[in-house]
Amino acid sequence: xxxxxxxxxxxxxxxxxxxxxxxxxxxxxxxxxxxxxxxxxxxxxxxxxxxxxxxxxxxxxxxxxxxxxxxxxxxxxxxxxxxxxxxxxxxxxxxxxxxxxxxxxxxxxxxxxxxxxxxxxxxxxxxxxxxxxxxxxxxxxxxxxxxxxxxxxxxxxxxxxxxxxxxxxxxxxxxxxxxxxxxxxxxxxxxxxxxxxxxxxxxxxxxxxxxxxxxxxxxxxxxxxxxxxxxxxxxxxxxxxxxxxxxxxxxxxxxxxxxxxxxxxxxxxxxxxxxxxxxxxxxxxxxxxxxxxxxxx
Amino acid sequence: xxxxxxxxxxxxxxxxxxxxxxxxxxxxxxxxxxxxxxxxxxxxxxxxxxxxxxxxxxxxxxxxxxxxxxxxxxxxxxxxxxxxxxxxxxxxxxxxxxxxxxxxxxxxxxxxxxxxxxxxxxxxxxxxxxxxxxxxxxxxxxxxxxxxxxxxxxxxxxxxxxxxxxxxxxxxxxxxxxxxxxxxxxxxxxxxxxxxxxxxxxxxxxxxxxxxxxxxxxxxxxxxxxxxxxxxxxxxxxxxxxxxxxxxxxxxxxxxxxxxxxxxxxxxxxxxxxxxxxxxxxxxxxxxxxxxxxxxx
Numbered sequence: 001x002x003x004x005x006x007x008x009x010x011x012x013x014x015x016x017x018x019x020x021x022x023x024x025x026x027x028x029x030x031x032x033x034x035x036x037x038x039x040x041x042x043x044x045x046x047x048x049x050x051x052x053x054x055x056x057x058x059x060x061x062x063x064x065x066x067x068x069x070x071x072x073x074x075x076x077x078x079x080x081x082x083x084x085x086x087x088x089x090x091x092x093x094x095x096x097x098x099x100x101x102x103x104x105x106x107x108x109x110x111x112x113x114x115x116x117x118x119x120x121x122x123x124x125x126x127x128x129x130x131x132x133x134x135x136x137x138x139x140x141x142x143x144x145x146x147x148x149x150x151x152x153x154x155x156x157x158x159x160x161x162x163x164x165x166x167x168x169x170x171x172x173x174x175x176x177x178x179x180x181x182x183x184x185x186x187x188x189x190x191x192x193x194x195x196x197x198x199x200x201x202x203x204x205x206x207x208x209x210x211x212x213x214x215x216x217x218x219x220x221x222x223x224x225x226x227x228x229x230x231x232x233x234x235x236x237x238x239x240x241x242x243x244x245x246x247x248x249x250x251x252x253x254x255x256x257x258x259x260x261x262x263x264x265x266x267x268x269x270x271x272x273x274x275x276x277x278x279x280x281x282x283x284x285x286x287x288x289x290x291x292x293x294x295x296x297x
Numbered sequence: 298x299x300x301x302x303x304x305x306x307x308x309x310x311x312x313x314x315x316x317x318x319x320x321x322x323x324x325x326x327x328x329x330x331x332x333x334x335x336x337x338x339x340x341x342x343x344x345x346x347x348x349x350x351x352x353x354x355x356x357x358x359x360x361x362x363x364x365x366x367x368x369x370x371x372x373x374x375x376x377x378x379x380x381x382x383x384x385x386x387x388x389x390x391x392x393x394x395x396x397x398x399x400x401x402x403x404x405x406x407x408x409x410x411x412x413x414x415x416x417x418x419x420x421x422x423x424x425x426x427x428x429x430x431x432x433x434x435x436x437x438x439x440x441x442x443x444x445x446x447x448x449x450x451x452x453x454x455x456x457x458x459x460x461x462x463x464x465x466x467x468x469x470x471x472x473x474x475x476x477x478x479x480x481x482x483x484x485x486x487x488x489x490x491x492x493x494x495x496x497x498x499x500x501x502x503x504x505x506x507x508x509x510x511x512x513x514x515x516x517x518x519x520x521x522x523x524x525x526x527x528x529x530x531x532x533x534x535x536x537x538x539x540x541x542x543x544x545x546x547x548x549x550x551x552x553x554x555x556x557x558x559x560x561x562x563x564x565x566x567x568x569x570x571x572x573x574x575x576x577x578x579x580x581x582x583x584x585x586x587x588x589x590x591x592x593x594x
Contacts, residue, residue: 003300003445003467010466014336019316036465039311146472148300168333169307170300174471175443 002166003173005109005138005150009033012070012105012134013040014165015158022066024102026054028261028270030079033072033107044263047071053085056092063100070103070134075123077110077228080261080272084226087120094126094133104133109141109150112194114227115202124153131155139181141229142194148174149181198227205231207280208273211287217294222273229276232258234269241271247296251289299463300470302406302435302447306330309367309402309431310337311462312455319363321399323351325558325567327376330369330404341560344368350382353390360397367400367431372420374407374525377558377569381523384417391423391430401430406438406447409491410573411524412499421450428452436478438526439491445471446478495524502528504577505570508584514591519570526573529555531566538568544593548586 002008009032017023019041025034027046034044045066048058054073062068073093075085085093097104106123124133138150154162166172184190208231212222219236235241241257248254258270275283299305306329314320316338322331324343331341342363345355351370359365370390372382382390394401403420421430435447451459463469481487505528509519516533532538538554545551555567572580 003471006465007467032465032468035461039462039465144473148467148469148471164332165336168303168329168336169466170304170445171329172445174300174445174474176441176477177471177473180473 001173001178002150002152003170004140004145004148005107005136005152006032006036007148007166007169007173008136008150008152009036009105009107010039011152011162011165011169012136013037013042014169015161016069016103017042022068024059024062024066024068024071025263026073026078027263027265028080028258028267029072029263030074030107031261033074034261034263037072042069046262046264052089053083054089054093056089056096059093059096059102060100063102068102070105071097072105072107073123074107074110076108076120077113077225077230079110079228080230080256080258080270081232082223082225082228082230083232084120085123090120090123091126094123094129097132098128102132104129105136106133107136109136109138110228111137112142113197113201113229115198115205116226134158142197143181143184143190147177147180149177201227201229201276203280204275204278204283207283208275208287211284212273215287215291215294229274231273231275233271233273234267235271237269240268242268244271244294247293248290251293253286253289253293255290298470298475299433299447299449300467301437301442301445302404302433302449303329303333304445304463304466304470305433305447305449306333306402306404307336308449308459308462308466309433310334310339311466312458313366313400314339319365321356321359321363321365321368322560323370323375324560324562325377325555325564326369326560327371327404328558330371331558331560334369339366343559343561349386350380351386351390353386353393356390356393356399357397360399365399367402368394369402369404370420371404371407373405373417374410374522374527376407376525377527377553377555377567378529379520379522379525379527379569380529381417382420387417387420388423391420391426394429395425399429401426402433403430404433406433406435407525408434409439410494410498410526412495412502413523431455439487439494440478440481444474444477446474498524498526498573500577501572501575501580504580505572505584508581509570512584512588512591526571528570528572530568530570531564532568534566537565539565541568541591544590545587548590550583550586550590552587 013036017040021042022045023037023042024045024047047054123129124135135153222231222233256272259266259268310333314337318339319342320334320339321342321344344351405419420426421432432450519528519530553569556563
């Protein structure tokens with residue numbers, strides 16, 4: 001039990017990373033994970049990707065060159081791209097990890113928020129991966145983010161140092177939160193609650209996708225995620241997401257430029273749009289404002 | 298706002314300490330602070346003490362030799378000794394810190410639990426200390442330990458990196474706990490609550506002190522703290538607190554040997570006795586069992 005899944009990332013960094021150690025990451029990756037590993041002094045090495053996502057075949061050469069302590073991956077509805085690593089890639093990744101002694105930190109908080117398609121087994125459940133994968137998740141996305149209840153599952157040999165790091169970090173996670181979570185899980189029906197989230201978030205995702213092409217500058221591209229909280233868009237050549245954000249703020253609408261999420265070779269044309277917080281009508285209004293901002297001379 | 302004061306120690310370590318940095322500490326010191334600094338790779342250097350506690354006059358030579366990043370001190374009703382640094386020492390410590398550019402981390406969670414004597418101003422409130430002291434405290438000892446609400450106060454220039462470290466550690470402290478704390482502080486009367494704690498804990502301390510001489514082996518010594526949660530005892534020559542603990546456990550009573558609280562020159566004859574958890578009658582029973590354990594051949 002961790003104080004949110006963010007703490008789990010910090011514990012992994014405290015136990016596994018020394019200064020100058022390498023960590024393999026998708027590019028872009030969840031910003032606060034990069035910060036966490038960076039605080040520990042690690043070098044972040046981006047794994048090449050193609051249209052299917054992170055390329056497992058690139059790993060052996062990176063492992064040989066950098067001797068990374070682990071690969072950090074958000075396999076499902078990733079932050080900031082919304083992308084999901086396909087089943088075949090998960091299996092291949094696990095196979096290569098086992099062959100080359102690579103550890104995997106699998107951060108999977110969004111998997112339950114699936115609106116289309118079938119669930120995929122996590123990387124840690126692939127053959128060969130269980131004894132080299134640390135799995136991290138959270139109640140934040142499915143129950144309440146203010147209740148700081150996350151967790152990690154790790155192979156036995158590294159569980160004990162992780163527990164000691166946890167005690168040094170905050171002695172224990174809030175008893176109040178743990179009792180509230182227990183009450184919710186015992187008395188509430190989490191599956192029904194998540195069904196409700198799925199139905200509503202699907203509507204919100206569709207509202208964003210329906211209006212996005214009209215709001216973004218002509219020639220922009222964006223993905224259509226099967227779940228999660230984020231759509232990633234890419235502006236046409238010559239555009240800069242941070243400059244567009246400054247214009248957007250004048251219209252009281254905002255998005256997140258992806259620039260700080262890149263460990264290497266930042267792409268200043270990419271941005272992240274969240275769709276879970278606002279109702280469809282608000283999303284339509286936000287898109288209308290974004291369209292006006294993008295149409296500014 | 299931190300997730301308990303334990304997190305504040307971790308944040309200070311993250312922001313201020315690099316591997317091989319020195320930290321000055323009282324000897325013995327709060328174990329989980331030593332662990333926290335040790336995790337960051339710091340070298341722990343014990344400050345000499347006399348009957349009044351930590352000796353400020355020893356600091357200039359230690360500062361010259363070790364260039365410590367800070368002095369860590371629990372000035373009031375210290376864990377594990379129950380001792381309090383007198384007013385004159387606090388003023389002198391602040392003066393020397395200012396003269397020699399020493400930073401102070403003042404961890405003061407027990408000060409409100411005073412049963413005798415007058416409150417002392419914290420070190421951070423002494424002339425010259427405000428801009429070089431990080432003050433840490435908590436609601437754990439005065440309201441509820443399960444509610445993870447601690448805090449730190451730091452000079453402006455290092456507050457920003459501390460906030461970033463806090464975000465990397467757990468994004469934010471539990472909203473549930475913060476709302477519960479706000480409700481308690483607004484609707485409850487914390488002063489009256491603490492008055493009640495003081496009255497009851499005074500009785501418990503006195504119950505421990507009244508029976509302790511009879512329970513410990515002849516020739517033992519112990520202090521009489523004006524507050525807090527702990528009494529420190531020292532066994533006569535030839536005794537070992539960890540061996541006595543093993544005997545005590547056979548009688549279903551326990552205490553904490555101080556050995557792991559020492560940064561240097563551990564004293565295996567010292568032990569910590571807590572008196573706040575149990576009622577006077579339970580303390581009397583515990584002491585009777587301890588007496589039987591100590592009388593064992």
